[in-house]
Amino acid sequence: MGEFELIRNFFAAAPCAQGGEGVDLGIGDDCALLAVPPGEQLAISTDTLVAGVHFADPCDPFLLGQRSLAVAVSDLAAMGATPIAFTLALTLPTVTADWLQAYARGLNRMAQSCGVALVGGDTTRGPLSMTMTVFGRVPNGLALCRSGAQPGDLLCVGGELGNAAGALPLVLGERTAEPAIADPLLAHYWSPQPQLALGQALRGKATAALDISDGLLADCGHIAQASKVSVQVERDRLPLSGALVAFLGQAGAQNAALSGGDDYVLAFTLPSVELSPLLSEGWPIHVIGRIVAGQGVTLLDSDGQDITPQTQGYQHFRESP
Amino acid sequence: MGEFELIRNFFAAAPCAQGGEGVDLGIGDDCALLAVPPGEQLAISTDTLVAGVHFADPCDPFLLGQRSLAVAVSDLAAMGATPIAFTLALTLPTVTADWLQAYARGLNRMAQSCGVALVGGDTTRGPLSMTMTVFGRVPNGLALCRSGAQPGDLLCVGGELGNAAGALPLVLGERTAEPAIADPLLAHYWSPQPQLALGQALRGKATAALDISDGLLADCGHIAQASKVSVQVERDRLPLSGALVAFLGQAGAQNAALSGGDDYVLAFTLPSVELSPLLSEGWPIHVIGRIVAGQGVTLLDSDGQDITPQTQGYQHFRESP
Missing domain, CATH: 3.90.650.10 (PurM-like C-terminal domain)
Known part of the structure; x- marks a missing residue:
């Protein structure tokens, strides 16, 4: 068994991979299976964090485990969805038991706090990055979209x-x-x-x-x-x-x-x-x-004067690779 | 608007992102929304491909677009699922319009062939890799798992x-x-x-x-x-x-x-x-x-003799980073 297969087994045995409401089949087959109650829709979001771009490298793996999942689950919150599950695609340059255990502890803690189960993923060798895909459910027609704001709100x-x-x-x-x-x-x-x-x-x-x-x-x-x-x-x-x-x-x-x-x-x-x-x-x-x-x-400003800055928005932690 | 936001808009305008059966909300909000018919389960699988590990770098981006999606959708086939949609988390070291257009053409072709719609994802700067998460539906209890083989089959x-x-x-x-x-x-x-x-x-x-x-x-x-x-x-x-x-x-x-x-x-x-x-x-x-x-x-062998090799299985395209 190769070291990356060992990692897959490690995550499959993690507390957050032990099923949960709405999870009909978790880690270990070609696909996971989720149940979506009648009258509800499935909400999905994907986020990638890259070392040196979205977080400093090295950093504390426990904290990274917490943060990487929280960032993704936040999109479910924004949609008004009830969390069900997530997948983790983890790419690692080397396999270090200490790093993995600490990362998984952080992941488990956030998964427990948010009520999501790890249902699948992939572990590969390469430059450190992680892609989380999160799943939630929301009653038909009640998802909070970005498109409904009205003058007067x-x-x-x-x-x-x-x-x-x-x-x-x-x-x-x-x-x-x-x-x-x-x-x-x-x-x-x-x-x-x-x-x-x-x-x-x-x-x-x-x-x-x-x-x-x-x-x-x-x-x-x-x-x-x-x-x-x-x-x-x-x-x-x-x-x-x-x-x-x-x-x-x-x-x-x-x-x-x-x-x-x-x-x-x-x-x-x-x-x-x-x-x-x-x-x-x-x-x-x-x-x-x-x-x-x-x-x-x-x-x-407090006088109602327009003080809109010329440049708005977003910089990654570090924009260059 | 940064170049990575331009890429997101580019993918949002791609033919494979223009909705499809079961897609209630596609790219552009915090989450995508999928409909799962009553009596069916949602099947999910995630695959990561890393440059230099799972494919040669450089390689033809059109072919890579086709292959990266096919590899992921194949897990839906293995589960007996009907494809609905996929997300793409794409990490790129630099932004090259030619590369992106060719990659998207390959992706579109395979998406059309498999009947899946692009419903979300993330585009980030970093070493070249891609994580596809694919979604399908399968009638309750009819998914093809790995666990049901019986002596005599x-x-x-x-x-x-x-x-x-x-x-x-x-x-x-x-x-x-x-x-x-x-x-x-x-x-x-x-x-x-x-x-x-x-x-x-x-x-x-x-x-x-x-x-x-x-x-x-x-x-x-x-x-x-x-x-x-x-x-x-x-x-x-x-x-x-x-x-x-x-x-x-x-x-x-x-x-x-x-x-x-x-x-x-x-x-x-x-x-x-x-x-x-x-x-x-x-x-x-x-x-x-x-x-x-x-x-x-x-x-x-043809005489019924046991010729099982000592080592079985799998090597990545290249195991070292």
Whole structure:
């Protein structure tokens, strides 16, 4: 048995590969088999993380295991889907038992937290990268698409923004900070919590939704384009963590919130009548702007002045190979 | 808009991304949405191909586009599933319009041939590799698993074996051959045809099935292990192409058929009573052995002597990075 077959057996024996609701057949055959209840659709998303592009190499394999799965499952949250399962295509330059065990521990922890089972995948030799494909289910017609935002809707987010971008200089070792600042930022970067319960609570209420991965302004641009509307973001309403403001200052924290990637917080549009019931249920919803007729994204200051930056959006951790 | 976002738009506009039966929502949102009819299960498989490991680099991108999808869809055939859709996670070191267009043409051709729609994926910068995840549907309880083979069943394959392994020295430029020999071998390597119709015809008839990717003996070992039986393979009943025998000689062709990977022909076990009706329907089924009580795989010569080789199975195109 070759070492890569040993790895396949290793993952097949992992706690997260031991079945789950909706999994009719897991690892070990030509295909996995999932059950989708009548009246529901299957939601699917794929994400690739490449060493040196999406994460520093080397990095802590336990944290990488958590993060690689969380990033993918966040797309299920953005769709309002209930998670079922995932596949893992893992490419490794060399096989190191310590690395694999730590990676699998991180994966298991996030899989348990999100309620997904590992049902298949592939393990191959090559430069370090991983592709996760995640599966969820959502009642017919209730998936949260990007295309339904209407003029008059509120623009909302499900939590503080910019923490992952704030963490990046810490991850790269370019800066240091005291634990009270560094710890919450790094926790957000390495272990983002997909907002699955919030996504499900927004079914039939939010008119458009996505998870913020490219940066708030860039991702609002995706809603604007898909919904054929204009999105107005109010800079002074952005929810910022105390750690982020302490680390970057108010202006730096706002910039991280507007343009930094990797937050994996939900952004969504909501008819104003839907807001109060959700707030009274205790959902962490922050109104940060609104939808108007038009096209594109506009950033406003507290006086309503247009302060939209010329360049928006997304940079990978490092854009060159 | 960055070059990788341009690529995403390029694939979103590709013919194979224009929807299809069972695709409720394709490329462009956080998730794709598939419909699975009541009474059916969703079948899922993931395959990664890495440059320099699973294919020579450089190679013809059109052929690579065809082959990368065919390899993945073949797992749906092995499960008896009807194809619906696939996702593509493509990692590229540089963006070259010519390469992308040729790759997409190959992908489109195979997608059309197999009846699958591109519903999502990811495009990232990094060392060349691709992960395909394919989706199909199969009536509840009729999927062809590896675990149902019974003593007394016939061991069958769906076509000639060894052609892809025979093609490898041609692909690598280590040998040449006249077109009458080289062309059919290379065609099999670069454009394997997933045996989807055969897989569906075997529903409710075959007791176990898989597609031969690791080599016949190694893959029979997977059936033996999953079904807890012994698989007897008769060397002199292996179906070999004239081109393969002309290129490698009888003994070399038999070795390629037994141990070479990448055939993507179905191997399956069949109660003998099921054989005649399938043959009279015209399915290309070759009986190459049988299932007996026990465990493992045995290779027999024409006298029934055990000639099982010591090492079985599978080598990647090149095992080192």
